[in-house]
Amino acid sequence: MSNTESYPPEFRPLMSESTEPEITVEHLNKSKDIQIPVINLERLDMEKLKEACKDWGIFHLENTGIPSTLMSQVKEVTESLLNLPFEEKRKMFGVNSPLSYYWSTQMVSPSGNALKRDPEKSGAHLFEGINVPLASLSRLLPHSRCSDPKLESFRVVMEEYGRHISRIVVTLFEAIADTLSLEISGDRKMSYLSESTGLVRVQRYPRCTESPGLEAHTDSSVISIINEDEVGGLEFMKDGEWFKATPLANSFVINLGDMMQVLSDDEYKSVLHKVGKIMKKKERYSIIYFVFPDKECMFESSRYKTFKFSEYEAQVKLDIENHGSKIGLSRFLNTP
Numbered sequence: 001m002s003n004t005e006s007y008p009p010e011f012r013p014l015m016s017e018s019t020e021p022e023i024t025v026e027h028l029n030k031s032k033d034i035q036i037p038v039i040n041l042e043r044l045d046m047e048k049l050k051e052a053c054k055d056w057g058i059f060h061l062e063n064t065g066i067p068s069t070l071m072s073q074v075k076e077v078t079e080s081l082l083n084l085p086f087e088e089k090r091k092m093f094g095v096n097s098p099l100s101y102y103w104s105t106q107m108v109s110p111s112g113n114a115l116k117r118d119p120e121k122s123g124a125h126l127f128e129g130i131n132v133p134l135a136s137l138s139r140l141l142p143h144s145r146c147s148d149p150k151l152e153s154f155r156v157v158m159e160e161y162g163r164h165i166s167r168i169v170v171t172l173f174e175a176i177a178d179t180l181s182l183e184i185s186g187d188r189k190m191s192y193l194s195e196s197t198g199l200v201r202v203q204r205y206p207r208c209t210e211s212p213g214l215e216a217h218t219d220s221s222v223i224s225i226i227n228e229d230e231v232g233g234l235e236f237m238k239d240g241e242w243f244k245a246t247p248l249a250n251s252f253v254i255n256l257g258d259m260m261q262v263l264s265d266d267e268y269k270s271v272l273h274k275v276g277k278i279m280k281k282k283e284r285y286s287i288i289y290f291v292f293p294d295k296e297c298m299f300e301s302s303r304y305k306t307f308k309f310s311e312y313e314a315q316v317k318l319d320i321e322n323h324g325s326k327i328g329l330s331r332f333l334n335t336p
């Protein structure tokens, strides 16, 4: 485990010592292990993709053409940034930074702003992360202003990673749209996959047997692309039951988000997911790329009222502030 200093002070008493053996007591987590579908991006099987979207809402994506050296660099720069002392991160990603640092009792709005939550309402969830709006990488952190070498390495690697992921997103989105027989024009397509709203989030979950990582939620995105390490811990709901998604090396986990559910007119579901207790020897890292639509992008469907993505975001923000958690699509149903 990395140095305790790098964690928020309120996490420290709750974290397990690295000298303790791996915890395998089954009753600590009742979710069953399961292998989610595996989709090969280079040789797309459209039937399999449709089934994965319809029956699961979550799947592994392999053969994405990202060089393995870049994948290792992404892991390296993420770990090195999150391993900085807590106070340093707080200062570095404070009010004037385009990146935001958040942990546990905060929740993040779809646009990436950290929202304060009432810990009484949300319970103890041990995660911390840094939000990196994609646009900020090139616009707001030019080489000359990026004085910290760790931040500069992070910027360079993430820019390269972002380019690859954008390519993967377009291919995957077009394929998913095909499985729904949706005809989406070039401009419209790009407003669903807007780079100006795209967000990379790097997260870390300490090893802990008492508190879970991240509470159950759906993503407000079109799709989310999770790059997780071998520790595992991601859980999702299928047919009313919680399952653990077993990690698969050299692949991403793809989650369908709320906006994909609307686009598919509810044929595909935005998957409910969470991160359970991290009981392995190591803490867990994940790097998530959220594909968000343009703020002005309109969503029309038979099940939901017509809305603009910014209206959806505003509602989510309001619900988190007022109720402690997101309510989501049910707020926008045509018939209450």
Ligand SMILES: O=C(O)CCC(=O)C(=O)O
Residues within 6 Å of the ligand: 201, 203, 214, 219, 226, 228, 234, 273, 274, 275, 286, 288
């Ligand atoms: O860390 C993960 O694997 C998932 C995180 C997640 O679901 C989120 O940040 O929305």
Ligand SMILES: [Fe+2]
Residues within 6 Å of the ligand: 217, 218, 219, 224, 273
């Ligand atoms: Fe999520």
